[in-house]
Amino acid sequence: MSDTAILADGLGKRYKLGAQTAGYRTFRESVTDALAAPVRQLRRVFGARSAVPEKGDFWALRDLSFELKRGDVLGVIGRNGAGKSTLLKILARITMASTGYAEIRGRVGSLLEVGTGFHPELSGRENIFLNGAILGMGQGEILRKMDEIVAFAEIEKFLDTAVKHYSSGMYLRLAFAVAAHLEPEVLLMDEVLAVGDASFQKKCLGKMGEVASEGRTVLFVSHNMSAIRELCTTGIWVDNGRVAATGDVDTVVHNYLKTMTAGAFEFTNHDLGFTIQTVKLRNGLEEETCMFQPGDDLIVDIHYHATRDVESPYLMLIVEGIAGKCF
């Protein structure tokens, strides 16, 4: 038991549907509601059934349990809206669980985005202090890591310039650099890596790999399957707020990708008298799939419709990797 880093048992998060999902309301609404309540009460007494049906609840997360040993790097995968971020927010204590129990052993750091709390009017140096403090670093710790952070972000010359004058690349580099130097025992991470230009993205990935290999316990949420496979040891696949599969990261990712159909491709058409209708990927066994092992054949079917004559169409296929590298 003592080498357990995260234990989650039956975690659930319920959101109320209906008026409350809109978030805040106005004080005026509450007052008029309260004033109207006796009238509704009367109606109920006299048999007029309320026309508005109960909207019910929505469970973003339902009965989710898992255990993570110290030093494990867990990749959380799943479709958009499957509950991955909700899980992360519950463990990070940003939002409250509705059911269940969880326990985290060790100092927790959470990175749901880079640059949280950055202020445009403050200088790079000042923002390092502020952002570091928000992420849970002490002043001494920040001072000790200042040089390293600045070097990593490559902003030495602009350290005392207000960040509003930074280019978006510099801004992201600085934001990532602070986050990357957080050293908690348990790290909860959303898709924060791969910011900036290609070479910096590579640097980020390298740093993340370093962080993961230092014996830290990491819970990493991402859509990027190659990053997940590269960094994680175990995987958990969340679907509709429940655990769909858990175990070895390659197996979980494999099973998850198998359910994705080739129809999931997204593309944009420009009105050029030439529209792409479907894109399908097949392997050498003529199976439609999205997953290829090194050495596999890759067949790309593109169906298009031309509303006018197209003379010698020119087709270009670019395969891009996670750090922007082309194959």
Added chain:
Amino acid sequence: MPEIATATSSPITAKALKITRIEPETRWAGFGLKEFWDYRELVYFFIWRDVKVRYKQTALGIAWAVLQPVLTMLIFSLFFGRLGKMPSDGIPYPVFAFTALVPWTFFGSGVTMSSSSLVTSANMIKKVYFPRLAIPIASICAGLVDLAVAFLVLLGLMGLYHLAPTARVLWLLPFIALALVTAIGVGLWLSALNVQYRDIRYVVPFLVQMWMFATPIAYSSSLVPAAWRPLYALNPLVGAVEGFRWALLGTNTAPGLMALASSFGAAVLLITGAAYFRRMERTFADVV
């Protein structure tokens, strides 16, 4: 409703690891003062940020801290002092009004700033955990710098009228604390309400204005019948303002009973405000 408790040691593990427990809330979780204390550095950084940004961003910078009470004092002196012939306990009216405006401006702008503080920090609240109390409290404490600047101006104004402070000036500290506690109490109420009900921001300026007239700034509390004064002083700003006048100008309104009533009022505001804030805090990230 879920609740979170943090303990620092466990009998099972040899090395004392910090254990974070996450579970649905079943009971009152306390004010979370220990955790707030653990995060004191963050509170300090928030104050530092607010002060720095306020003076960096505005063209007038530090002049804001001075202009607002000074202009108000000039207008009050003209209309209430010169034209209205308002009694001012034998003190030159401009000094009489400005002494009250120093703690009042601190309170009024503190309440205004803190009431919107959570909503303006929505992005942070949704992305990272820290005791939420830090946000409104820091935004009020940042006003202490303005208070100090305005106080220097007050000393200058007293010098103009050949009034010198006595050793009684040390009594200012508890009266500043009284204004601070009141501002935090009201700020916690309004900031939490503003998350839930977004039209609170229209109520705040009106509330502050009403509160100003319920506080002896343009007039003296000696206008209030003696029997009613303790009741009147349940408004904590009455105690703070009259305390300032007594400590600096030596007006004969002894603050004893009134200060007591005001302290009681401030304590009620602080405790209820913190309790309401802690109760609503759990839903901030979902609602804001």
